[in-house]
Amino acid sequence: MKKMEFVFLLIFFPVTLSVKHSVKFFLTVSSGVKNIPDFVVVGLIDEVPVGHCDSIEKKVEATQDWAKKLMEDYPEHLQWYTQECLISPHKYKAAIDMLKNQLNQTGDVHILQRMDGCEWDSETREINGFAQYGYNGEDFLVFDLETLTWIAQKPEAVIIKHSWDKDTPDIEVWKHFLTQRCPEFLKTYMDVGKSFLLRTELPSVSLLQKTPSSPVSCFATGFYPDRADMFWRKDGEELHEDVELGEILPNHDGSFQMSVDLNLSSVTPEDWRRYECVFHLSGVKDDIITKLDKAVIKTNCVPPSEFPAGPVIGGVVGLLLLAVCITGVFIWRRRKNGFKPANCFRLIIH
Known part of the structure; x- marks a missing residue:
């Protein structure tokens, strides 16, 4: 394309950059790891941690001022998060035991992680929900919202996939959360926190x-x-x-x-x-x-x-970073392919 033609297109058909906003929940359950909470969940809006709870404090805490105000103005959100925080530790600890039995695993240290939420495209107005699990630092299961089935990410996960695909009530819970509740949450959060989330x-x-x-x-x-x-x-x-x-x-x-x-x-x-x-x-x-x-x-x-x-330190200033380096223990790392093994298991809690 000639230079003048390209300039013409930019002037009369300007490119609109798509901006995505998201709400994500990162849940980590550990077995056999001493001196740290065995259950931690952190909520992020547009990749910024805004709240968390763990199995020691057993209460939801907002970490941003606008999120604290949201909990005051929308007590039903605080109630829902609190209920999840109290129920989830028992459910996911049982899940680790189930996985160990079904996979014939031994040893004390095991890590189960879950990442779920939804994204909203400000240009197309499209909202996409997502959910996936990692086990011992590797991708394990991913939920397909179109087929309403779980996709095994490794051979050991196939037996779990078949079991979960048959659990129709749980599939419906995931469908409702990813297509209705999560988008409603995101819409509310973008409205209440727009002065913070839409700033430059x-x-x-x-x-x-x-x-x-x-x-x-x-x-x-x-x-x-x-x-x-x-x-x-x-x-x-x-x-x-x-x-x-x-x-x-x-x-x-x-x-x-x-x-x-x-x-x-x-x-x-x-x-x-x-x-x-x-x-x-x-x-x-x-x-x-x-x-x-x-x-x-x-x-x-x-x-x-x-x-x-170093870049890691500034990212956790003001938060207590509980770091325990253990061989064979893994963390969730941000990357396109999901889970990545590491030598240090880090949990961000208040």
Whole structure:
């Protein structure tokens, strides 16, 4: 397509970016893991944690001011969440025992996780519900809302799939929740929390480096929403080699953070000026550009209060991050394919 034709299309047929809003629930039940709650559920709106409950406190707590107000204005929501928080631990602990028996498993440590909720597309107005389970850190079962059946993600899950497919009352419960209750929740939350959820905030951007030989990390924190991109470029061209992009992670105040590392081991000092970090927030015209300059790089030599010691830390400031590293225990990681094994089991609770 010629350049003028492309410009014509942009002017008379502008591209409308689709924005999706979501409500998600992350549930984790553990067996044989000491010194942590064996049941934790966290609710997220647009990827921001807004409430949680666990088997120790046994009560629902909102973590954002607008969510606290929602619980006051809509007590039926608090009642529903409280009921789920009290009933679910017993149900899912029994589910782990059932899985161990049906799969002929031994050993004390097992993790069952569930992620469910719905997404709303602001352009198409389409709402999609979803639910899936993970077991011991791997994808296990996914609910197909079109066929109202469970899809086994590994051979061991087939026997469970057949059993759950026959449970018609439970299938109807899932159908009702994903197609009616969850969308109603999301509509209410978007209305009550619109001043918070529909805002735009730019981040502060810093250059960080642990040691003189470490990669330089371009770290952005405090931005909202999470529809952002970040990259290094040289002489105006985006780099793909010697670059490592981190995940977008939530901060305690509902904003987000991300980082992108640049390996400078093969770059001479005189060439540093040719590099720059670019942060782009969806819907914002101007990018934030940070030139690679040794004079502005923060290192471990500065006081801890001035140095965010890595992207994970900022994501849990203000929340108690209960972390117990155990071999064979897994966590839910955000990625397209679902569950990912890790060496450290982390639960975010208040």
